[in-house]
Amino acid sequence: MGRILLENVTKSFGDAQVIPPLDLVIDDGEFTVFVGPSGCGKSTLLRLIAGLEETSSGTITIDGLDVTQVPPSKRGLAMVFQSYALYPHMTVRKNIAFPMRMAGLSQAEQDKRVMTAAKSLNLVDYLDRKPGQLSGGQRQRVAIGRAIVRDPTAFLFDEPLSNLDAALRVGMRLEISEMHKRMQTTMIYVTHDQVEAMTMADKIVVLQAGVIEQVGSPLELYRSPCNLFVAGFIGSPKMNFITGTEAANRHAHTLGVRPEHIAVSTQTGAWTGRVSVSEHLGSDTFLHVHETGLADTLTVRTNGEISFKHGDIIHLTPREEMVHRFDAAGLRIS
Amino acid sequence: MSNRTLPRLLQTPAVLLLLIWMLIPLSMTLYFSFIRYVLNSLRRPEWTKPSISNWRGFGNYEFVLNNKDFILAIQNSLLIVCSILFFTVIFGILIAVLINKSFPGRGVVRVLLISPFFVMPAVNAVLWINMILDPVLGLQGLAVGGLNDAIEGLRNAPLVGGFFSLWPDFAPISFRATQTSAIAVIIMVTWQWTPFAVLIFMTSLQSEDQQQKEAAILDGAGAWSQFRFLTLPHLSRPIAIVVMIQAIFHLSLYAEIEIVSRGNGNKNLPYLIGEFANNNIGAASATGIFAVILANIVAFFLLRMIGKTLME
Amino acid sequence: MAIVAHHSRFSKIAWPVLAWIVALLFFFPIFWMLLTSFKTDADAVKPEHLLFFTPTLENYANMTENYDYWRFATNSVIASVMATAVTLFVGIPSAYAMAFNPSRSTKDMLMWMLSTKMLPAAGVLYPMTFLTKNILGIFDTHFLIILVLSLINLPIVIWMLFTYFKEIPRDIIEAGKMDGVSTWGEIREILIPLAWGGIASTALLCFIFCWNEAYWTVRLTTTDAATLSKLIEGNRAPEGLFFGRLSAVSTAAVGPIVVLGWFCQKQLVQGLTFGAVK
Numbered sequence: 026m027g028r029i030l031l032e033n034v035t036k037s038f039g040d041a042q043v044i045p046p047l048d049l050v051i052d053d054g055e056f057t058v059f060v061g062p063s064g065c066g067k068s069t070l071l072r073l074i075a076g077l078e079e080t081s082s083g084t085i086t087i088d089g090l091d092v093t094q095v096p097p098s099k100r101g102l103a104m105v106f107q108s109y110a111l112y113p114h115m116t117v118r119k120n121i122a123f124p125m126r127m128a129g130l131s132q133a134e135q136d137k138r139v140m141t142a143a144k145s146l147n148l149v150d151y152l153d154r155k156p157g158q159l160s161g162g163q164r165q166r167v168a169i170g171r172a173i174v175r176d177p178t179a180f181l182f183d184e185p186l187s188n189l190d191a192a193l194r195v196g197m198r199l200e201i202s203e204m205h206k207r208m209q210t211t212m213i214y215v216t217h218d219q220v221e222a223m224t225m226a227d228k229i230v231v232l233q234a235g236v237i238e239q240v241g242s243p244l245e246l247y248r249s250p251c252n253l254f255v256a257g258f259i260g261s262p263k264m265n266f267i268t269g270t271e272a273a274n275r276h277a278h279t280l281g282v283r284p285e286h287i288a289v290s291t292q293t294g295a296w297t298g299r300v301s302v303s304e305h306l307g308s309d310t311f312l313h314v315h316e317t318g319l320a321d322t323l324t325v326r327t328n329g330e331i332s333f334k335h336g337d338i339i340h341l342t343p344r345e346e347m348v349h350r351f352d353a354a355g356l357r358i359s
Numbered sequence: 360m361s362n363r364t365l366p367r368l369l370q371t372p373a374v375l376l377l378l379i380w381m382l383i384p385l386s387m388t389l390y391f392s393f394i395r396y397v398l399n400s401l402r403r404p405e406w407t408k409p410s411i412s413n414w415r416g417f418g419n420y421e422f423v424l425n426n427k428d429f430i431l432a433i434q435n436s437l438l439i440v441c442s443i444l445f446f447t448v449i450f451g452i453l454i455a456v457l458i459n460k461s462f463p464g465r466g467v468v469r470v471l472l473i474s475p476f477f478v479m480p481a482v483n484a485v486l487w488i489n490m491i492l493d494p495v496l497g498l499q500g501l502a503v504g505g506l507n508d509a510i511e512g513l514r515n516a517p518l519v520g521g522f523f524s525l526w527p528d529f530a531p532i533s534f535r536a537t538q539t540s541a542i543a544v545i546i547m548v549t550w551q552w553t554p555f556a557v558l559i560f561m562t563s564l565q566s567e568d569q570q571q572k573e574a575a576i577l578d579g580a581g582a583w584s585q586f587r588f589l590t591l592p593h594l595s596r597p598i599a600i601v602v603m604i605q606a607i608f609h610l611s612l613y614a615e616i617e618i619v620s621r622g623n624g625n626k627n628l629p630y631l632i633g634e635f636a637n638n639n640i641g642a643a644s645a646t647g648i649f650a651v652i653l654a655n656i657v658a659f660f661l662l663r664m665i666g667k668t669l670m671e
Numbered sequence: 672m673a674i675v676a677h678h679s680r681f682s683k684i685a686w687p688v689l690a691w692i693v694a695l696l697f698f699f700p701i702f703w704m705l706l707t708s709f710k711t712d713a714d715a716v717k718p719e720h721l722l723f724f725t726p727t728l729e730n731y732a733n734m735t736e737n738y739d740y741w742r743f744a745t746n747s748v749i750a751s752v753m754a755t756a757v758t759l760f761v762g763i764p765s766a767y768a769m770a771f772n773p774s775r776s777t778k779d780m781l782m783w784m785l786s787t788k789m790l791p792a793a794g795v796l797y798p799m800t801f802l803t804k805n806i807l808g809i810f811d812t813h814f815l816i817i818l819v820l821s822l823i824n825l826p827i828v829i830w831m832l833f834t835y836f837k838e839i840p841r842d843i844i845e846a847g848k849m850d851g852v853s854t855w856g857e858i859r860e861i862l863i864p865l866a867w868g869g870i871a872s873t874a875l876l877c878f879i880f881c882w883n884e885a886y887w888t889v890r891l892t893t894t895d896a897a898t899l900s901k902l903i904e905g906n907r908a909p910e911g912l913f914f915g916r917l918s919a920v921s922t923a924a925v926g927p928i929v930v931l932g933w934f935c936q937k938q939l940v941q942g943l944t945f946g947a948v949k
């Protein structure tokens with residue numbers, strides 16, 4: 026079990042209200058990802074759920090129990106920190122066993138669970154090292170091990186992979202996803218990383234300035250973002266926004282077209298422009314197109330074989346069914 | 360109970376202890392400062408009890424303010440503290456810059472330099488006033504004596520004798536006299552606290568941005584400009600800290616004054632209080648209140664100056 | 672460093688030489704005291720025996736006879752060790768509370784604590800004497816000296832500990848909270864092991880300050896609890912004739928502390944500057 030319910034939760038630091046009244050349901054076994062720009066309150070929200078911050082008002086319920094006033098250790102949650110937060114003076118074994126020791130489990134039970142966790146996380150050879158003697162990835166695994174052994178009702182991750190290099194990230198990302206598939210435990214995961222959010226999440230929560238902009242599955246957010254903010258935030262490279270007559274023709278204030286939904290041609294097309302920069306990523310090419318009369322720059326994503334030079338004139342055609350329309354308030358028109 | 364209450368309560372023992380430590384003696388001092396209270400009086404035996412019936416109002420304060428020793432003591436307190444601050448900061452910076460570069464035996468130099476800081480103030484005073492500064496038996500006396508003997512010898516020498524016979528005999532300085540005793544105190548405390556300043560400045564110098572320095576060199580800054588425009592600003596915070604900590608310790612300087620002059624020479628405020636307290640508790644208490652006020656003025660400025668930067 | 676390398680040969684030699692001269696000058700008074708402690712009282716004041724003399728241990732051997740050194744030294748050890756222990760015992764929880772559960776008043780609290788150090792001791796000497804002698808009857812007891820030493824060092828100790836505790840990542844403490852540690856467990860299992868170095872150097876410095884304290888220890892004792900400060904201050908009268916033995920007793924009083932100080936000089940900077948200088 027691990028159904029987490031936030032009702033009317035607010036949080037202020039002094040006079041600054043970081044989280045205005047907020048409602049959120051996280052279902053049992055769901056992998057929920059919080060995304061949003063820096064400083065939007067992702068960590069704060071996670072820490073409210075963990076109990077590391079006290080709510081200013083509102084209630085938090087876990088599995089039907091009001092835990093708003095319950096101290097963190099009694100909420101049955103486990104947290105993995107960005108900085109790993111391992112106890113530097115304890116060996117890996119002691120680190121992993123620490124929550125169990127605090128809970129008063131028998132030594133035998135502790136050893137058994139440490140071994141199981143170490144095996145599944147490939148840490149068996151490192152059990153007697155101190156955290157200082159481990160690599161970043163290994164440290165993160167220890168932190169996860171420390172969370173697993175508690176058998177929590179939910180896992181909380183605060184940007185757990187952001188201190189790792191790119192290659193390790195991919196590996197750990199998969200490991201955490203596999204872990205979730207295997208254990209079917211509720212997980213809440215805060216990240217900056219688009220790819221992490223899209224690939225791992227069952228449900229993405231997009232936050233801006235403490236307000237939930239949209240909640241939905243990754244594809245829902247990608248296909249039908251409910252407003253300009255979400256449209257611009259989800260997807261990489263960013264969605265192109267077009268205003269003016271072209272938008273008015275389609276009865277909208279703003280049009281949104283993702284770079285991957287624009288076809289390129291040297292002969293004909295709906296729009297015309299001049300290539301300013303083309304970025305070759307190998308698999309893809311990103312074209313930055315000026316002088317279209319639609320927006321400052323249009324970004325277009327094409328396959329890796331195409332090559333244009335600076336100054337080339339090209340023709341662009343959006344895929345009509347993929348064009349998003351927004352009204353003057355920035356809300357989606359469906 | 361909220362999960363923050365117990366952790367916050369943990370600071371109460373310390374706070375309470377300090378509060379008691381401050382308030383009880385302070386309120387007693389305040390009370391005594393308003394009554395006539397002496398330890399021995401044959402004429403007025405009733406004054407030897409701290410009783411409310413001996414109320415004197417601001418009489419003790421007037422007595423103290425009219426006592427010429429009081430103004431002198433305040434002047435002396437400030438003179439001593441400011442001089443020590445001045446010299447320790449100057450010497451501290453110079454020596455820190457001197458030993459900032461690595462050279463053979465730097466570790467030993469550090470150890471030698473820091474040693475005075477750990478010397479007991481009482482020993483510091485006894486050592487300096489007797490064995491070093493004493494006009495007869497101390498090194499000063501011996502050195503002056505030796506110098507005079509040497510000059511005496513040279514007077515009888517051929518050729519240069521005529522020149523040296525023009526020289527007077529040197530007289531050793533007595534550091535127990537009124538004017539000079541403050542100098543002795545300044546010397547010995549400066550000796551003790553310069554190492555502290557050196558240590559702090561040196562630590563700070565080591566964190567100086569080397570790239571910034573290299574950029575300055577490429578910009579054509581000479582050694583002096585580098586020091587003036589990069590190093591000195593970098594040291595401003597450590598200087599503030601050295602000033603603050605020393606002010607805390609030196610405002611209540613006592614042992615050194617006591618040992619050097621035993622009251623014949625310069626008194627600072629704490630010493631004057633001690634002297635009044637030999638008999639006239641009322642006056643001692645009034646002086647004490649003045650000292651508290653002075654300390655608070657200094658504390659106010661220092662903490663304002665430094666408090667902000669410290670808490671980040 | 673490449674740019675700084677082209678110094679003249681002169682400054683390459685003059686610089687260290689100057690540094691050594693300054694260091695030796697600063698160390699000289701201590702050296703002189705040490706040297707004199709091996710001279711007889713008579714030799715100590717004779718110019719011809721300034722540097723050349725027959726060393727003797729007689730001063731050290733007679734320390735007990737001349738000065739009752741061991742009684743004072745024992746008192747110093749008792750007072751300093753106990754006061755340090757008490758200060759840490761009160762100071763650690765307090766600094767912990769301030770570092771990890773700060774409230775709006777924490778900053779002012781710390782400032783206030785530090786400002787109590789500025790109160791002139793002399794201002795409250797008489798009430799203290801009166802209180803301890805006439806009302807509480809604890810004048811000249813170890814209890815009183817330990818109490819007073821603890822109180823005067825508490826602000827500095829809390830400040831230093833606060834500085835060290837601040838350096839511990841919050842995350843680790845919070846991980847502990849998630850893992851189910853109680854408040855005491857947090858202090859015992861996480862804080863103390865992690866800040867061990869800082870706590871040790873704070874203790875060392877507190878010990879040094881206690882040992883060197885020369886106001887209250889002199890004025891609130893007569894014989895029973897009198898410390899080395901009292902011995903040194905009390906015996907300065909006929910010193911002129913007894914440089915040898917005075918040096919011996921002084922050396923014995925400061926020697927252990929100076930050596931201790933050598934070992935904690937680095938931490939001392941960090942602690943005393945409240946982490947503002949790194």
Ligand SMILES: Nc1ncnc2c1ncn2[C@@H]1O[C@H](COP(=O)(O)OP(=O)(O)OP(=O)(O)O)[C@@H](O)[C@H]1O
Pocket residue numbers: 038043061062063064065066067068069070217
């Ligand atoms: N203890 C605190 N006191 C005051 N303000 C705080 C505190 N913690 C966070 N804030 C403020 O609350 C806001 C949200 O912070 P939070 O750490 O939740 O952002 P975030 O979304 O996690 O950002 P990031 O992606 O950079 O980690 C920020 O504006 C921050 O300045």
Ligand SMILES: [Mg+2]
Pocket residue numbers: 067068069
């Ligand atoms: Mg965050």
